Amino acid sequence: MLPLLTAQQIHEADAYTISHEPVTSVNLMERASKAFVSRFMQHFPDKAQTISAYCGSGNNGGDGLAIARMLNEHGYRQLNVKVVRFSDKATDDFNTNLHRFQHLSVPLLEIEKGGNFPPEDSAIIIDALLGSGLNKPLSGDYEQLVKHLNQLEKTVVAVDVPTGLPTEGAVSKEATILKAKLVITFQQPKINFLLPESGPHMESWEAVDIGLDDTYLQSLNSPYQLIEKGDIKTILKPRHKFSNKGTYGHALLVAGQAKTMGAALLCSSACVYAGAGLTTVCIPESGLTALNSYQAEVMAIIREQDQLPEIEWDKFSVIGVGPGLGKDDNALALLKNILANYHKPMIIDADALNLLATHQELLQQLPKGSIVTPHMKEFDRLFGEHDTWWNRLQTLKQKAQELQINIVLKNDYTITGTPDGKLYFNSTSNAAMASGGMGDILTGIITALVAQKYTPEQACLAGVYLHGKAGDVLALPNQLHVVLPGQVAAKIPAVIAQLTA
Numbered sequence: 325m326l327p328l329l330t331a332q333q334i335h336e337a338d339a340y341t342i343s344h345e346p347v348t349s350v351n352l353m354e355r356a357s358k359a360f361v362s363r364f365m366q367h368f369p370d371k372a373q374t375i376s377a378y379c380g381s382g383n384n385g386g387d388g389l390a391i392a393r394m395l396n397e398h399g400y401r402q403l404n405v406k407v408v409r410f411s412d413k414a415t416d417d418f419n420t421n422l423h424r425f426q427h428l429s430v431p432l433l434e435i436e437k438g439g440n441f442p443p444e445d446s447a448i449i450i451d452a453l454l455g456s457g458l459n460k461p462l463s464g465d466y467e468q469l470v471k472h473l474n475q476l477e478k479t480v481v482a483v484d485v486p487t488g489l490p491t492e493g494a495v496s497k498e499a500t501i502l503k504a505k506l507v508i509t510f511q512q513p514k515i516n517f518l519l520p521e522s523g524p525h526m527e528s529w530e531a532v533d534i535g536l537d538d539t540y541l542q543s544l545n546s547p548y549q550l551i552e553k554g555d556i557k558t559i560l561k562p563r564h565k566f567s568n569k570g571t572y573g574h575a576l577l578v579a580g581q582a583k584t585m586g587a588a589l590l591c592s593s594a595c596v597y598a599g600a601g602l603t604t605v606c607i608p609e610s611g612l613t614a615l616n617s618y619q620a621e622v623m624a625i626i627r628e629q630d631q632l633p634e635i636e637w638d639k640f641s642v643i644g645v646g647p648g649l650g651k652d653d654n655a656l657a658l659l660k661n662i663l664a665n666y667h668k669p670m671i672i673d674a675d676a677l678n679l680l681a682t683h684q685e686l687l688q689q690l691p692k693g694s695i696v697t698p699h700m701k702e703f704d705r706l707f708g709e710h711d712t713w714w715n716r717l718q719t720l721k722q723k724a725q726e727l728q729i730n731i732v733l734k735n736d737y738t739i740t741g742t743p744d745g746k747l748y749f750n751s752t753s754n755a756a757m758a759s760g761g762m763g764d765i766l767t768g769i770i771t772a773l774v775a776q777k778y779t780p781e782q783a784c785l786a787g788v789y790l791h792g793k794a795g796d797v798l799a800l801p802n803q804l805h806v807v808l809p810g811q812v813a814a815k816i817p818a819v820i821a822q823l824t825a
């Protein structure tokens with residue numbers, strides 16, 4: 325698990341590493357710049373490319389100077405540096421690097437306050453204007469320069485953070501931010517990189533290790549964590565010899581309506597593929613033929629209109645409710661019936677979430693440890709409108725604690741908020757997975773994992789990871805435009821096999 329830190333915490337980790345490793349501050353800058361350069365060279369190996377490094381006078385600018393010096397040493401010859409003197413202040417490490425640069429034959433130009441911007445002929449811009457030290461939105465000269473560079477539409481590679489993007493906290497829609505093709509960031513992605521508001525300002529990011537003290541980073545106990553492959557490997561349990569279907573639990577899914585039966589089929593099918601010992605789905609009779617032909621392994625409980633089904637509650641290790649269920653009075657009565665009779669953690673998705681949103685008193689009845697899996701719109705219907713993702717993140721944390729449930733907020737980097745106030749960002753999945761029915765698959769997978777006695781928190785983290793990984797395995801090698809939910813379900817056994825090998 326990679327702790328995601330705020331700019332302030334990164335600054336503290338910096339200071340800790342400098343005094344305890346020990347390493348001088350300028351040598352840490354040298355290390356960071358070297359890590360940047362080595363990654364940059366993998367992306368841009370052509371040494372004849374024209375490159376301009378724009379450097380501020382803080383440590384981000386210091387990095388920019390060190391990077392330009394190293395690129396020159398590596399034989400990049402079409403290189404120039406533009407030092408921006410919009411502030412009277414400069415850091416010591418910036419000054420040291422400016423001094424180290426002076427004897428080189430690389431052109432260096434200073435851009436003064438209120439001055440005109442020099443013409444820009446280079447194809448690549450290295451953005452080392454401002455980094456994690458940003459403390460207010462860009463204005464004045466900085467804003468003008470960034471607007472000017474943005475309209476040139478060059479290939480921008482940002483050092484640590486795109487200039488103008490706050491590392492955490494709300495991102496204003498009006499903010500001027502230097503749009504990066506690639507951000508090579510130090511040690512860990514910044515929290516805002518994982519939220520959709522960064523999307524228009526950066527195409528991709530890659531983190532490079534700069535050796536900050538790991539024990540210290542962990543000791544900060546950040547509520548924000550990035551899930552890595554190793555975490556999921558640790559969670560997943562092997563299947564044992566002499567085990568049987570009873571070992572892996574009996575999952576009940578309550579889902580489907582005449583016109584949305586596909587959701588019930590998809591989630592129950594995913595539950596089978598994700599390893600539940602037995603899967604039963606409670607659907608209206610109109611879905612029975614489709615169910616038997618789509619996934620013969622799933623059993624059915626038939627639901628009559630205007631009548632609650634007979635459910636032997638004790639028989640089921642877990643219940644997942646919602647996909648394609650509808651929001652009418654029957655669906656509401658069914659949800660109330662489940663909440664009144666079933667007292668173990670359950671999974672609530674889709675239409676059942678919308679019923680909770682319109683009958684908020686039911687939220688309080690969710691058994692502790694239950695899992696809700698809203699996308700952004702469902703989340704806002706449940707917990708109120710949010711105008712920024714940062715605010716939504718804070719509500720996520722607060723509501724998961726207050727209700728003692730796990731909230732899986734679905735997105736590019738799906739975020740799981742847990743009852744102990746942690747927020748786990750998932751790192752798998754891709755845009756080929758953005759299609760109807762994909763959420764039903766996730767519900768089926770998480771339900772299956774709870775049936776197999778994973779804790780609700782483990783089921784969320786592993787379920788979200790496996791779901792996204794299956795989509796990645798299917799889409800990424802051939803850059804497929806779309807993968808289908810049913811294909812993702814069918815891929816789960818292979819993905820688990822790979823992780824448990």
Ligand SMILES: NC(=O)C1=CN([C@@H]2O[C@H](COP(=O)(O)OP(=O)(O)OC[C@H]3O[C@@H](n4cnc5c(N)ncnc54)[C@H](O)[C@@H]3O)[C@@H](O)[C@H]2O)[C@H](O)CC1
Pocket residue numbers: 334335337338352353356380381382383384385386387411415453454455456457458459460461462463466483484485510511536
């Ligand atoms: N541990 C690490 O990750 C390391 C990071 N390094 C680099 O250091 C920068 C952060 O450097 P810092 O000097 O703290 O800040 P900046 O260079 O980002 O900014 C300089 C300065 O600018 C002022 N400022 C802030 N906001 C504005 C604004 N909107 N307009 C004008 N001026 C502004 C403020 O005074 C800042 O202090 C990090 O990103 C890395 O690139 C180290 O090199 C190695 C360790």
Ligand SMILES: [K+]
Pocket residue numbers: 384451452453454455482483484485486487
């Ligand atoms: K930058």
